[in-house]
Amino acid sequence: MPAFRPDDVPVFLLMVGRFHPLVLHFPIVLVVLALVAELVRWKGWLKQADAIMVVLLSAAAVTTLISVMAGFLLFASGEYAGLLMDRHFLAGAITGAAVFLALGFFLLFRKNPRFYPLYLACLITGNAAMAWTGHLGGSITHGEGYLTEYLPFLVKGSPSDAPRSEEEMLVFEDMIAPVLDAKCASCHNAERAKGRFRTTSLNELMAGGESGKSGIVAGDTSQSEVYQRVILPPGHSDRMPPEGKTPMTADEIALLAHWIQKGADPALRIAEVRQDGAIGSVVESLLPDLARYRRKAAVAKLRAEELRKELEVLATKLDVIVEPDTMADGDTYLLAMKFPPAPFTNDQFRELAPYSDVFSRASLVSSGIDDAGLYYISRMTNLRILYLQKTKVDGSGLIHLQKLPNLEVLNLSFTKVDDKAALDLLNFPALKTVYLHGTNTSPEVVEALRKYKPRLDIRMEEGPYL
Structure with a gap:
């Protein structure tokens, strides 16, 4: 799918994208209803069948198009990305194409019966593709494997972790x-x-x-x-x-x-x-x-294991380090560049979007991340430590990081952050330590920051990398 930055899309269109979860229900009903109506028409139980089928197929085609367009705008917002999203969009596009083809072949069938097999094949394909699209959409919303999370227990029986005897239980x-x-x-x-x-x-x-x-x-x-x-x-x-x-x-x-x-x-x-x-x-x-x-608890443990395997695959693909964050109390992860760092840009960072809430520490030192990429980092709501030394950041996108409620440590050493950008640090809700060595921030602004936010530890040193 083509890559978009959120600021490339007008805000009005981004708002339209938010209606995708609402409008998608209309084509679902209409596409299924068209297949049921075709069965009834084929049996001869429906009067004025052709006119009804034209109305159903036309309405299904129009609402499917609207749903696909709204879905694309939702994707363009940058809130969703990754392989699962790509498959969902492709399946939605196939659904739309099949429904439009079904409508076209039905109109041709009314004039020439030899088009009936093509019409029926497209109608059935549209329903199948719609079911697959819905499954992928549900996986995006609820997590991959939502429908099958209890399946291992149906096959293997109860969770394998046997409870302790009552005398040993705490x-x-x-x-x-x-x-x-x-x-x-x-x-x-x-x-x-x-x-x-x-x-x-x-x-x-x-x-x-x-x-x-x-x-x-x-x-x-x-x-x-x-x-x-x-x-x-x-x-x-x-x-x-x-x-x-x-x-x-x-x-x-x-x-x-x-x-x-x-x-x-x-x-x-x-x-x-x-x-x-x-x-x-x-x-x-x-x-x-x-x-x-x-x-x-066993289901949660199973999900955690599946998440670990997915992150291992993604880390190999992006040539980065993804491992459990040993500095955190919960089951969160560290994201870090290898040494020497592989090319890692905003576009590659988008692939991490479906997993944004599982990272508590990120070291993007010497990566290709710039200020546009800070938007995607702002989705990492559990991020506590962020190292951005020697990146292309100039500070114009620091405002995005103000959305991070848990960010405590930020390293901006050897970036082009200037006085104007540094003042945005005053609005970071949880920030405790920031490194500004080698930036374009003046001593006067550093002192002003220390005065107006005395609890913020501003360090004029290079700072840690991991």
Whole structure:
């Protein structure tokens, strides 16, 4: 597919592209209805069949064209890219061509019956291509393999990680953590840390998020933000999980409170808790739900393994380094150039777009990235550390990086960043350290930055590369 930069496309057309998920339902219904109507017409059960078929096929052709055009504009926004997107667009184009050909051959068939096989073949092809297009679109929206994520368990049976015996089971690891994974981790994980808070590990729970409050305070439920949020009344704006999500049950909340009051000890065993009066009956009622929570955890583990394999293939294709980020607590990845660096430009960076939320650290030193490429980097919402030394960046695109809610370290050494661009650093929400060695930034502006944002550590040194 041809490459577009978002600023090459008028904003109005980008807005039109956003209607693609809405308009695509019209051709889906009409194309299927045309095939059903053809079957009914062939059986002779439909009066004025030819006129009805012309209307259906014409409407299907027009709405398919509109949907494909809107889809192309959505692609041109730069929000979607990669092999899956390319296949989706190609399948949509095939669908549109088949529907238009079906309409044309049907009009010819009305004059000459020998065109009927071609008309029918195009109509069937259009329906098949539409089904494939829909599957690919669903994979883009929900993730590749969305329809088949439970298939391995149908073939192999239950998840292979056998639970420990009840005597060995731990309150946090075997009961509370699975509940948090099932009801909180969809919004507070490595890929989507709302409020800069994650529930994927005990350390992250203790640390808390952007509110500055600890998620869990050992021995004190009144100071434990997680507990305080889950006990808020329904409809409260701060209640977690929010409206529309499955809340924690009374028993789950009771167990969480008991564990916190007992010191939030990760080594606390279920066997000990069951001997502790009323909480024992709570544990008894929760045990049957563990299998369901384990299954969800097993699906997440399977997805993580598939993601790792996909990233390995992409890293080989782009000749870059992609590996787990050992400096991060969650399951995020590091993106880095090899040495000597291979050619790596904005166009190649677009191929990383479907995986933008899995990167927490990126070292693009000496790559071909320029300010237009910073738009694509701005989609990496979990990025904490970004090294751009010796790139083609001049600072005109730094405004895009202001959208990164977690970016803490930015290295711009040996770039053409000037005073005007450097002032944009004042608007970075989480930035703690920036390197400006070898840039066109004047000492006066550096001092002004230090004055107006004293918590920002501005370093006039080359800084690390990885």
